[in-house]
Amino acid sequence: MTRTEGLKAARELVTVPKGSEFYCEENDRGPRSQEEFESRREEQKSAIAAEKASREALEQRRAAVLKADAEYQRLMSAWKTAKKTRESFFLKLSPRVTVGHSENLSGLFRHVHSVATGFNWSDVVRRLREKAKGNGPTREEQP
Numbered sequence: 001m002t003r004t005e006g007l008k009a010a011r012e013l014v015t016v017p018k019g020s021e022f023y024c025e026e027n028d029r030g031p032r033s034q035e036e037f038e039s040r041r042e043e044q045k046s047a048i049a050a051e052k053a054s055r056e057a058l059e060q061r062r063a064a065v066l067k068a069d070a071e072y073q074r075l076m077s078a079w080k081t082a083k084k085t086r087e088s089f090f091l092k093l094s095p096r097v098t099v100g101h102s103e104n105l106s107g108l109f110r111h112v113h114s115v116a117t118g119f120n121w122s123d124v125v126r127r128l129r130e131k132a133k134g135n136g137p138t139r140e141e142q143p
Contacts, residue, residue, distance in 0.1 A: 098124075099116050
C-alpha cells in the first residue's frame, strides 16, 4: 500500500472528535518488519543490562567514597535540613481556595486554568465579582 492510499484509508477509519484534527506521524528509522523489531528489541535489552551494571558499579564506588568523607556528610545533613524547612512552606503559602476551569489533555493530564484564588470563599467570590466588573486584581496581586 502506498503512503497516499494508507493516509486516505486511515482518515476514513479514525474518528476525529469535534474541535480536533487528524494527526499522523511517520518514523523513518522505525523497524520495517516484526523480525527487525524483535532483533532491535534484543539489542536494546543487552544495552540496558550493560548500562545498569555500569551504573550500579559506579554508584557503589561513589557511595563508598562519600561515606568516608566527613565534610560531605556534614554538608549533606545541613542540606537535607534546609530542604525540609523550605518544602514545609509549599502548602503554607499556597492559596486556600482556587477556582477556575480545566481541560482534559489526552485523558492522562488535566490543565487547570486558575481564575481566582483567595484565603477563603469570601475572598474568591469578591475577586470574581471584581473581575466581572472589569476592575479585578491581576493574577500577580492575588495570594
